[in-house]
Amino acid sequence: MNDLLVANSVSKNFGNFKALNQVSIAVPKGSIFGLLGPNGAGKTTLIRIINQITMPDEGAVLLDGQPLKPEHVRDIGYLPEERGLYKSMKVGEQCLYLAQLKGLTKTEAKARLKYWFDKLEIGDWWNKKIQELSKGQAQKIQFIVTVLHQPKLLIFDEPFSGFDPINANLIKDEILQLRDEGATVIFSTHRMESVEELCDHIALIHKSNKVLDGKLNDIKRQFKTNTFEVGLESLNREKVFAEIQDKFEVLPATFKNLNDDIKLNIKLGEHASPNDLLSFLTSKAEVHHFVEVIPSASDIFIQTVKNN
Amino acid sequence: MNHLPLIIKREYFTKVKNKSFIVMTFLSPLIMIALFAVVAYLSQLNNDKERTISILDETGYLEEVFQNTEFTTYTNLNGLSLNDAIALVKEKEDYGLLYIGKAGSLDDVSGNVKFYSEESPSLSVISGLEQQIEKRLKEKKLELDGVSLAQIEASQTNIEIAQESFDGEKSSKIDNVVKLAFGGAAGYLLFMFIVIYGNMIMRSVIEEKTSRIIEVIISSVKPIQLMMGKIIGTSLAGITQFVIWVILGGVLLVVVSAIFGIDLTQVQTPQQEMVNQAMQADGSQAMAENLIAAISNLPLTNLVIAFLFFFIGGYLLYSSLYAAIGAAVDNETDTQQFMLPILMPLILAVYVGVFTVIEDPHGTVSTVFSFIPFTSPVVMLMRIPFGVPLWQQGLSLLLLIGTFIFAVWFAAKIYRVGILMYGKKPTYKELFKWLKY
Numbered sequence: 001m002n003d004l005l006v007a008n009s010v011s012k013n014f015g016n017f018k019a020l021n022q023v024s025i026a027v028p029k030g031s032i033f034g035l036l037g038p039n040g041a042g043k044t045t046l047i048r049i050i051n052q053i054t055m056p057d058e059g060a061v062l063l064d065g066q067p068l069k070p071e072h073v074r075d076i077g078y079l080p081e082e083r084g085l086y087k088s089m090k091v092g093e094q095c096l097y098l099a100q101l102k103g104l105t106k107t108e109a110k111a112r113l114k115y116w117f118d119k120l121e122i123g124d125w126w127n128k129k130i131q132e133l134s135k136g137q138a139q140k141i142q143f144i145v146t147v148l149h150q151p152k153l154l155i156f157d158e159p160f161s162g163f164d165p166i167n168a169n170l171i172k173d174e175i176l177q178l179r180d181e182g183a184t185v186i187f188s189t190h191r192m193e194s195v196e197e198l199c200d201h202i203a204l205i206h207k208s209n210k211v212l213d214g215k216l217n218d219i220k221r222q223f224k225t226n227t228f229e230v231g232l233e234s235l236n237r238e239k240v241f242a243e244i245q246d247k248f249e250v251l252p253a254t255f256k257n258l259n260d261d262i263k264l265n266i267k268l269g270e271h272a273s274p275n276d277l278l279s280f281l282t283s284k285a286e287v288h289h290f291v292e293v294i295p296s297a298s299d300i301f302i303q304t305v306k307n308n
Numbered sequence: 309m310n311h312l313p314l315i316i317k318r319e320y321f322t323k324v325k326n327k328s329f330i331v332m333t334f335l336s337p338l339i340m341i342a343l344f345a346v347v348a349y350l351s352q353l354n355n356d357k358e359r360t361i362s363i364l365d366e367t368g369y370l371e372e373v374f375q376n377t378e379f380t381t382y383t384n385l386n387g388l389s390l391n392d393a394i395a396l397v398k399e400k401e402d403y404g405l406l407y408i409g410k411a412g413s414l415d416d417v418s419g420n421v422k423f424y425s426e427e428s429p430s431l432s433v434i435s436g437l438e439q440q441i442e443k444r445l446k447e448k449k450l451e452l453d454g455v456s457l458a459q460i461e462a463s464q465t466n467i468e469i470a471q472e473s474f475d476g477e478k479s480s481k482i483d484n485v486v487k488l489a490f491g492g493a494a495g496y497l498l499f500m501f502i503v504i505y506g507n508m509i510m511r512s513v514i515e516e517k518t519s520r521i522i523e524v525i526i527s528s529v530k531p532i533q534l535m536m537g538k539i540i541g542t543s544l545a546g547i548t549q550f551v552i553w554v555i556l557g558g559v560l561l562v563v564v565s566a567i568f569g570i571d572l573t574q575v576q577t578p579q580q581e582m583v584n585q586a587m588q589a590d591g592s593q594a595m596a597e598n599l600i601a602a603i604s605n606l607p608l609t610n611l612v613i614a615f616l617f618f619f620i621g622g623y624l625l626y627s628s629l630y631a632a633i634g635a636a637v638d639n640e641t642d643t644q645q646f647m648l649p650i651l652m653p654l655i656l657a658v659y660v661g662v663f664t665v666i667e668d669p670h671g672t673v674s675t676v677f678s679f680i681p682f683t684s685p686v687v688m689l690m691r692i693p694f695g696v697p698l699w700q701q702g703l704s705l706l707l708l709i710g711t712f713i714f715a716v717w718f719a720a721k722i723y724r725v726g727i728l729m730y731g732k733k734p735t736y737k738e739l740f741k742w743l744k745y
Contacts (some may be wrong), residue, residue, distance in 0.1 A: 101528040194681030
């Protein structure tokens with residue numbers, strides 16, 4: 001049993017609107033799983049189904065091999081995108097209340113809160129009201145409340161919104177540490193650079209359907225077009241350019257370089273190897289730059305959404 | 309996992325520790341008592357000021373009609389001319405001058421009575437005087453026809469119809485008044501409770517929506533648990549407030565009356581006095597005895613038990629609807645259009661209670677409305693003091709409980725969907741669709 005969470009052909013309708021259509025995902029234990037998709041694709045609905053906030057019309061969700069039960073709320077920590085806290089309640093009281101709702105006893109909750117408050121150096125906030133905190137400060141509290149009961153599965157929906165870069169990094173490191181300690185993370189965001197940085201698996205939902213999923217590296221391999229970015233220096237630019245264009249599919253490229261090079265994206269046919277290209281190029285000009293073009297998560301996202 | 313106690317506890321303590329709640333709880337009875345004390349004090353001031361009314365009777369028919377009382381002194385100015393009398397009254401700063409002009413016969417007197425005063429006299433003073441004059445003239449006329457005063461007195465009969473039901477239960481007019489008072493108080497209390505604390509529940513649901521904490525909470529607890537926790541917690545806070553009001557009000561009442569030496573139960577204004585005098589009340593002693601008898605005549609056990617059940621049932625029914633409204637909208641200004649359908653039956657119930665139950669507690673209208681679940685708590689509570697067969701109470705309660713369960717189901721559906729909906733105000737059609745989500 002390597003998958004902590006499995007969703008089997010989950011569908012959900014709201015009236016005549018199909019919010020999810022036969023979506024299946026499998027989140028491996030100990031992974032950071034990126035749940036991606038444009039606005040309104042159905043991500044939040046899927047997340048709410050996992051949290052048992054809404055019930056699926058069809059399909060089932062298994063946590064650790066068992067169909068979701070009310071007791072499972074203890075095993076899940078959820079940081080929703082639409083989040084907030086009771087404004088006029090004191091920080092400490094509020095954390096204790098939310099922790100107890102997740103099944104912790106008061107003493108347990110107190111001890112763990114002390115640990116987290118010390119770790120994030122916010123011990124003096126205990127008796128403040130939420131409305132006295134800044135947005136970023138409140139987000140920190142929210143993060144602590146989400147992870148406090150040490151759930152097996154953590155679901156973060158846009159966890160970095162509202163944080164400055166320093167605090168965003170702090171939270172990112174905490175997420176990585178939690179993963180290293182054995183937690184599994186579902187991570188939903190529109191910020192592709194953090195997907196690149198954190199996720200090892202992704203699934204892309206578009207218009208209520210899952211259109212893509214797998215290991216991020218596999219998907220990248222799948223999406224690469226055997227294209228190479230090259231920078232050449234030659235005295236006879238036009239001639240070299242014409243000769244390359246004769247043999248290969250060529251597109252202009254832009255990248256930063258010291259010299260005034262010919263900058264090209266060269267697409268190889270399916271059977272050609274990079275070595276063939278390289279030896280051809282070295283025979284014509286001086287090669288300063290030779291890199292395989294690997295699609296970024298952002299490229300994959302845009303391309304997939306456009307094609308569907 | 310049952311988080312209900314935890315939620316109730318939070319809701320309760322958040323409400324109770326809220327500053328405006330505390331201020332309201334302790335200030336309201338203070339303000340009420342202060343108002344009461346001011347009124348009592350003012351009327352006492354009024355009492356201290358004795359009123360002198362001068363009488364100038366040129367007919368002689370009205371001798372010894374006007375007897376001095378605690379607050380009103382009558383001075384006889386007989387013998388003076390009208391102008392002199394007026395001047396004298398003005399100079400003495402008397403309340404006014406009652407002038408009965410010369411009349412040839414008893415029949416002519418009525419057109420010749422005038423009251424002169426600096427300011428226009430109070431209505432009760434005038435009507436008190438009128439009644440006294442009328443009574444004397446009537447006696448005089450009867451005397452003229454050969455009926456003696458003793459005969460008149462002997463002819464006066466006080467009729468009080470003793471009422472008894474077929475089961476042998478005795479009652480009287482005063483019984484009915486007491487019953488109305490009890491029923492009315494119970495019904496009105498329920499009405500107030502629903503409006504005040506229903507609104508409080510609604511606001512607290514809206515607060516959770518606007519602060520966006522709702523999704524965090526319901527990833528831990530079932531929405532229906534949250535809703536019930538809110539309703540129960542807020543109700544407990546409401547009961548706390550009510551109990552404090554009653555206790556504080558009682559204590560303050562005693563303290564204030566002790567300090568100011570006002571016997572609040574005996575506050576009697578000159579107006580009342582006039583009226584009493586005219587009415588020739590047959591002694592307040594008997595009245596009080598009747599009152600106590602009437603209260604002990606009430607079906608007290610039934611009343612208390614029914615009050616508890618109908619109060620709780622009615623309150624929960626309405627408050628779950630309030631919670632649903634709170635869930636359906638984003639802010640308080642949007643609640644208006646949904647409030648109306650809730651308030652309508654409630655207000656209808658109070659009107660039916662006040663107008664129909666008084667007239668005929670067991671009539672068709674009263675009976676029907678005491679079965680309709682949305683009006684039954686108020687109307688039935690008003691009817692019960694008059695004795696309602698147990699099967700009717702049971703049936704009504706059953707209907708109420710059934711509707712309550714349906715309302716909670718309905719509210720929970722709306723609540724479950726509504727708390728996660730932001731943005732535009734939903735229409736009734738959309739609310740209906742939510743039921744199927």
